[in-house]
Amino acid sequence: MLEYYLKGMLGAWGSPVLDFIRDHPTVVAAVLLVWLGFVAAGRWQLRRIRQESVKLVVAAAQELTATTPHLTSRELYERIYILWSERVGRWAWFVPHRLGLWPAPVTAQTVQQKFPFSPEWVAEVLHQHEIKLKEDGKHIQAH
Numbered sequence: 001m002l003e004y005y006l007k008g009m010l011g012a013w014g015s016p017v018l019d020f021i022r023d024h025p026t027v028v029a030a031v032l033l034v035w036l037g038f039v040a041a042g043r044w045q046l047r048r049i050r051q052e053s054v055k056l057v058v059a060a061a062q063e064l065t066a067t068t069p070h071l072t073s074r075e076l077y078e079r080i081y082i083l084w085s086e087r088v089g090r091w092a093w094f095v096p097h098r099l100g101l102w103p104a105p106v107t108a109q110t111v112q113q114k115f116p117f118s119p120e121w122v123a124e125v126l127h128q129h130e131i132k133l134k135e136d137g138k139h140i141q142a143h
Contacts, residue, residue, distance in 0.1 A: 038094075042103050045092035046114055049106070052091045053117060056084055057125045061133070070134045073123035084108070084117065 007015040021028050060080045065071055085108035094103035098113040111117065126133060 038103050039096060039100065042094055042096040045106075046095045046111070049088060049091050049095065049111055050115060052087070053084060054125050054129075056080060056087065057122050058129050058131065061126055061129075061131050065131070065133070073126060073133055074119040076126075076133070077119040077122045080122075081117075 003018070007018060010018065057076070057080065060083075061071075061076055064076060064079065068075075088108055088111050089106050092106045095106055095110060095114055096102075097104040098110075104110045108117075115121070123133070
C-alpha cells in the first residue's frame with residue numbers, strides 16, 4: 001500500500017525509478033558505494049590541502065619574518081596568496097562541492113568555499129604555531 005501511495009506522489013517519472021531500485025538493489029548499492037568513495041576521497045583531499053596550506057603559511061612566515069620583521073598577517077597573506085592558488089591545484093584532484101554531494105575541480109575559489117583561506121585564517125595558523133607578527137604598531141602574537 002505504501003508503494004502505491006509513493007508511486008502516486010512521485011508521478012510518471014518516480015514510479016519507474018522506484019521499480020528500478022526495487023528490482024536492481026545491487027546496481028543501486030554499487031552506484032551509492034562509488035558515490036560514497038568520491039565523497040570520502042574528496043574529504044581526504046580537502047584535509048590534505050589544509051595540511052599543505054598550513055605548511056606553506058608556516059614556511060613562508062618563517063622565511064619572510066627573517067627578512068621583514070614588521071610583517072603583518074594581511075601582508076603575509078597578500079604575499080603568499082598567488083603561490084597558494086597555484087599550488088592548491090597540485091595538492092589534490094578534486095574536493096567536495098560546497099554542498100558536499102559531488103566532486104568539484106580544485107581551484108582557489110572552490111577550496112575557499114570549503115575553508116576560509118584568508119588573513120584571519122593565516123593569523124590563526126601562525127598563532128597555533130607560536131609565530132609572532134607585528135599588528136597595529138606593536139609586536140604581538142597573531143590571532
